Structure formats: C-alpha cells, structure tokens
Amino acid sequence: MKSNSLTKDFLLLLAGFTGMIGFGLNWHMAIAAWLTPLFLLAFIRSTKVWGFLLFFLSSVVAGSISRTCFVMNGMLSEHIANGLFFGVGYTVPYLIDRLLYRKQRGFYTTLIFPAAFVAIEYLVALILGTWGSVAHTQYNLLPFMQIISVTGLFGLTFLVSWFGAVINWVFENREHQVVIRRGMWIYAIVFLLVFLFGDIRLSFFSPQAETVKVAAITGDTDIQKVMKDESETFQQYKKQGNFDIPDRIFSNNQHIENMLDRTRQATNAGAKIIAWNEISLILNRHQVESLLSQVKSIALARKVYILTAFLEQSSPSSAKPFNNKSVLIQPDGQVGWEYLKSALHPTAEAPIINPGNFRIPTVITQYGRLGNVICYDMEFPRFIRQAGKQNVDIMLVPSFDWPGITPLHAEMASFEAIQNGFSLLRPNGQGLSAAFDYQGRVLAQMNTLTTDSKIMYADLPIKSATTISPVVGDLLVFLSVLYLFFILGTTVSKRRKKTKI
Template sequence: MNTTSTAGRPDRTGPRPPAARARWAWLTLGTAAHLLAVGGRWDVAAAAWIFPVLLLRFARTGRVWSGALWLWLANTAAAVGWLVESALFSPFVLAGAVGLAALLTLPYLLDRLLVGRVRPWAALLVFPASVAAAEFLITLLSPFGTAYGSQAATQVDVLPLLQLVSVTGSYGIGFLLAWCATAVNALWEAASWRAARRTVVTCASVVLAVVLAGGARLAFCPPDGPTVRIAAVTADAALIRAQKAAYARATGGRADLVAHPPPGLRPAQRAVLDSLLAATRREAAAGAKIVVWPEQGVRVLAADESATIAAARAAARSSRVYLEVGLGVQTAQPPAYGRNEALLVDPGGTVRWTYQKAHPIPGSETFVPGDGRVPTAATPYGRLANVICYDADFPGMMRVPADIMLVPSHDWAEYGRAHTRKAALRAVEAGYALVRPDAEGVTAAFDDQGRVLASTDYFTTDRQATVAYVPVHGTTTVYDRIGDGFAWLCLAAVGALLAAGATAGRRPAAPTRSAG
C-alpha cells in the first residue's frame, strides 16, 4: 500500500526494485560467464554453474518482454562466440545459432511468466524442466544435435557428475545446473535464510547425492575384465598435405574432378593409402587386434574404390586384424558428388559392414546421408559398432547394443579437442567403450565411465598412432533401457506448468531485496 510523505511524494512501503546498474551488471557478467560454457575449446566447468544464476536474476527483476529480448541477445552472443572459437562461421550456421539462442531463451521467459502463477514447489521446477526440455528439443528438431546447446558438454571432465548421464542422458546435467540457479535465486530473493532454507538444502543435497553416487560408481564399479589392444592410425602428415595440394590444383567443378583429375592427384591418394596400410601392418605386428582409420582417411575417385577396398581387405587378412576403413569416394553424380563411408573388414578379409554417414555437418557437407541404422558385429573382442564423426552428436542413434563403438572422425584444429571430449557423453550414456580417431584433431579412447584411456593431438605429435587397451565388455545403463524418458518427462512437466499457469491467478511475488 502507498502512503504520502510530508513532501507530498508517494512513499512505497513494498520492496524496492534492484538498481538498474545492478541488473545490467548481472546481464553482462552472466553473458561473459556463458561465453566460457558453450561446449567449446575455452570452456570452464564452473562457468556453467554461474551464468544461469546471473541471467535468471536479470530475467526476474525487469520487464518480461524487454528482458527476454536482452536474454536472447545474450544467448546469441554466446552462440556466436562458440562459432568463432570453433571456426564454424558461415551464414547458414549463424542463422541456426540465432534460432538456437531463441530456443534457449524460452526457459528464462517461462520462469518469468509462470513462477508467480503456480504453487511454490512447482515454481522451483519451471526453469530446470524448461532447460532440459529445450536441450531435448534441439536434438529432436535441429540439424545440430548436441553440438551446441547441451550444458553436459561443459562438465565432461567432472567424472563423478558425468555419471548422471547414464541415467538421464545429457539432459539431467542441464536440469541440475538450472535447478541450482533457481535455488540460488530463491535465497537471493528471500527476506531471510529461514525462508529459503528448505529449497537450498534440498537442492544441495541432491547435487551432493549425485556427485557421491557418481564417485561411488567410479570407485567401486570400474570396467573389469579383459581388454583388447586397439590402434587408431592416420597417414603421415606430409602425405596428407601433398594430397591437399593436389586437390588444390583442380580447376573445374566436382564433376570434372572425377572425369579429369588434376595431375598428381591419383599418386597422392595412393601414397596416403600406402601410408595407412603400412601403419596397419606396423600396429598389428605390435599386438593390435583392431585398427581404425579416421573419417575419409582414404579419399579415392569412384573408379579406384574397388582396388582400394581390395588393398584394405588384403591388409586385414595378412595382418589378422579387424580393420575399420574410413573412405571418401568422389563421384560425378550431383548433388552429393561422393560418399562418406566406413567399412569393417574382419581378419578373414570379409567386409562385415559398409556404413554411410547419417548426419552431414550443416552448411558444410553435401553428401547424401545414410539411413542412420548403426551396424554391429559380434567378434571375439565384444560387439563392435560404428558411426562417423558428427553422427555421435545425436544421442538417439547412439543407443545400440555394443561393447565398443568406433567413431572415425575428421575435425580441424579449432574444434577437434572439444568435439572429441563430447564423445565421452555417448560412452557413459550407452555403457560402451568408444574409440574416436580424428584425422585432424584429437584422437581419444574412452571407457564406459568416461575415463580417457589414450589421447593424441594430431597437431602436436609426429607419429600419428594412438594405442589403447579397451575393455571388451560394456554395461547396461538406465539410460540404455529407458531412453529419453527423463527428457520426455521434463517436456510433459513444462506443458503441465503452462496449463497450470494459464488457469491460475497471479500469486504474490516473493520479496526482492534492494541492490542499491
């Protein structure tokens, strides 16, 4: 209620809004922290816990729609920052980033609209359920998968916390981060510790329980049993550079490349193939039972494809290894002008599968995608499975009955390390070991709990071979059994909260302490 002072001015007895300078400070600091929590090469795990607190504070203390616009700009700045640090900038990808930023702004808007209209216990769920639902919708509706927008990617080095994804998928971590932001804001808004104590203690207890359970899983249930020696190899870097130079001499279009290859292209391609075959024989002689080449480790013209596969089969047969061949085939047929595929050859020289990449990189790759059916093969070293590079950013296709997942990849200097680190999420979710050879990035092998078994940076290592002793038996996870049940539950919760908010009257707002 307003009263009138002796000077005739209205005297507001209710809580004063925060000073404008404080609100802009929260927005600025929150955006800066968000730039360090985007799933890129400059991530700081702690920043992912900080930025939602500050941006949620900004959202709750100003006008609804102008605040949402500023938060959209903040999320866009973070998305563009990720594009820049990952060297992914293009008009198509930029448009996609702006769209994803809008989707990631919705949880703040829903929180601002619904918190005062639903019961207090339900208000605590609005922001975390909306964050998890938004991350899930990105994987369902956008061509980017979990490449951007998943906060779990910022926590891949925090192994006790990472174990949560074996139950909830990556969305559980986003939920937990957002719930903590809600609890901190409840404390920030409360008139006393007593008013927010239950909310804060409950949230802190759940986070502690998740971390302790994850730590116990790491300590008491490590992968046990036999291992297999796997070698991931690339061609000599000098030969790869020579092949690139040969491609650069092409003067026509992609169809002309096949009909009239530039001088020196075929010899350069053959030199790369010979280097990989030699590396395969070397690693087999050293004890490797499985050898993996990177994505498009060998690039050939369509006319040379059969001879290339025959050479790989002969190498697998003579060395008695399982050989995963990454093959890029150039054809004259538009619009793809080629295929991006991987073949598994067994020690008898038999091709066990030919898999075509299902998810081209948006705005970059033009080949016709495969059907997305992940192949598996039973071997003496467990069930092997295979996807290619960007396919692993789509959790739905990665839930397959396997013990070892092979992910031949081809990144670049600015993105290789971050992209490989994200692959650990799929290993923990699905309960298999994962081997990811990267032609121009970071090659790594992970066990089913996300531990790094071996790692090699292409740009800092002379000899391009990574050897890991990989468990041959995976495990069955809760996520493997229930799939995206947690994410669907969060999506349903958002719908229920929207319905409740639409039918309820405005509840009294919680007291807000002055920032002035």
C-alpha cells in the same frame, strides 16, 4: 532508487553475459555453466520488455564471441548465424521461466527453468546435435558425468541449470527461513546423491574385463584443404549434383601406400582392432576395389579387424558425387559391414555427400561386439542409443575435426560412451585422437595437430557396461515437457479465477 535498480540490473546482465562467453564452445568453463543462470534469472525476473530485448541481444553477441571455433570459413555471416542461433536457443528457456514463474510459490517452481532448458536442448539436439549442451561443460568431473548413464545427457543439464533457479528462489523467499531450509536440503540431497552415485560407480564398478589392443591410424589427406583448393569444383557439385570428378582430387598412390604401411605397422605392434580416421583417403571406384583387396590380404594374414574410412566416388546413379564411408574387414578377409555417414554437416557435407540410413552396424567378435558410426553421428543421442540397446562393447568412430573444436569434439564423444556403456576408439584426421572406457576415462590420446606420429595405441575393455539410459530413453525430456504443461495449466486456471472475481 531507480538508479540503484538500473545499476543492479546492469551488473546482473554483465555477469550473465560474461558467463555465457565463459561456457561457450571456445572456453567451456564448468563453473560458468553453474553460475550464469543465477545472474540471468535474477535479471529476467525483474526486468521489463526492454530488458528482455537487451538480454536477447547480449545472447547473440555472446554466442558470436564464444563460438568462433565453430566457424569453418571465417565468414562474417557464419559468426552472425552462430550468434543468432545461440541467442534464440538460449533465450527461450528464460522466456518460459519469465512467463510461468511466480515469486513466493513452492519449491516445485524451481523446476520450471531446468525443465525448459532440457526441453530446448532436446529440440536443438534433434536438429543439429548436442553441440553447445550445458552438460558438456562438466567434462573431467567424472563423478557428476556418471549420472548420464541413468538419465542421459540431459540429466546433467537439468542438475546444472537447476542450481541457479534454486539460489534465486532462496533469495526471493529469504524471509521464510523454515521454507528455504527445506528447499535447500532437497537440492543438497539430490546433488549429493548424484555425486555419490558417480563416485561409487567409478570406485566399485570400473572396467574389470580383459582388454584388447587397438590402434587409431591417421592419414595424410586434409579434406578441408582439398575443398578449399577445389572450391569452384565443389561449388559446382552443390549446384549440379553428381557428375565426373577430376583425377587431381583423388588420393595419390603414396597416400594410399602410407595407410597400408601404417596398418601393417600397427599389426606388428600387436593391435587386433585397427581403425582409420574419417576421410583418410579420397578414392575413385577403381581405387576402392584395389584398396579393399590389399586390406583384406593384411587382415587375413595378420588375423585382425581393420576399419577403413574414406571418401569414395559414388555410383553414377547416385544423387550426389561422394559417399563418406567406412568398411570393416574381418580376420577371414570378408567384409563385416559397409557404413555411410548418416548425420551430415548441413553446409559442408549434405550438398555433396549421400547420407546413410541411421542404422548402426555391428558384428560379434572374440573381442566383444563392435559398432561403428562416423564423427558428427555421435552428436545425436537418439541415434547412438541403438548401440546401447544392442550392447555394443567397442564403438569405432572415425573422425575429422579442425583446430577450433579440438579437443572439445573428442571430449563430447566420451559422454555417449558413458550413456550407452561402450568403450570408444576415435581416430582423428585433424585434432585429438582418443580412446575412452565406458566411464569416460581417457585411456589414450594423441593430438594430430601437434605431433608427427600417425598411430595411437590403446587397450580397451572388451566388455560393455549395462546402463539405464538406453532403456528409459527420453523419459526425462518427456517429464520435463509434461511438467511445463502442468505449470502452464495451473497458471492459466488461476488467472481465470482472478478475472472472474
């Protein structure tokens, strides 16, 4: 019997381990996200301390294997850090479930695991963004994705993780047919309502407003190559802060002229809103002044909106040598906004780039209200929620990825479009440039890694959709945490009563 039990536990852990790899950042299999908790909950609820330690080790290894795409420099320490972070983050919800869940209790106990999962994902998102969210595995399942317009991203995480908890509860209570049928019907009805809501929203509330032609322009600057070639210089910046930048780091005249020529080409093709990719150029202070003067001339002559994006040399009084910046030039030749990237990569950007103020700039135009953030900013739902509250119609998101996170990173951005009701233009310096409507449909895409083309065109709706998510904010997270404390309180209370008896 003991041998059979160990075999069963081993198979459950093996299936869960395979699943953890399957829905990691490298492969992102939707079905794996649904099935993995089914196996791991069965394992965790029946194992001892040694089993939990083995589960944690498996999570670390799975995290290392499934997140190699997130490693920028190929260092062993990065692989280990990825594995440890995933191992800790993914293990905690199972630990909470193991401590609070009791068999042969009501259907309401199936909510423990998804509530814990939502709480942990939320905490991770506050620190490092939504990278690795279970919800992102459901990309392309548009009917299910629509629920996040109501609940936010974590609503989809809740639904997916709830499935494994329900199936385990059904198996544990299989002798009580009437009870389990009631529980199965509850989950089935919720599942069906989510699907129907999404299907109805897609079918009857799709974008009907007129559109505007937009263009995403890709530059010639490869910031990752620059940082690699100038690794010693950038290491000095990290240690010493702001000091003189050698001229060889700045973009040459040909790269600048190429961006201007592509901008003119886009205007000739009829684009009314043009956005450059993140760090399309690296500029000193004099180059910035000269570039913006030329862009203003193009915008004024062609009556278009141009969002430039570049890495600029900061002022001598700044703490760090660079600003990751975007500047909107309006059809009258005036500056609509200047924006600094707010969410900086903790190791690659934060040591050398001055952060922004986490305020989304907007401007009202004849093509709706435009807004702007840069790349990694989009991984912070509480920040991007500003766009939903301000009724931004079109969000411009200059970005720069790398092969390992292509097309994943662009796909992740579409979830924020659905949550907040805006259409999205995401020009990419190295990866997938894409345009999405506010329901997550791909309107255009261009992989800059596999094509020589430098301009992507799309027609974006100029009217946003009103969504509930920006209004209710973190309500689901709050309710999840409140529920966990309620279960903790009832569990402690019952144990005290048993102790007294």
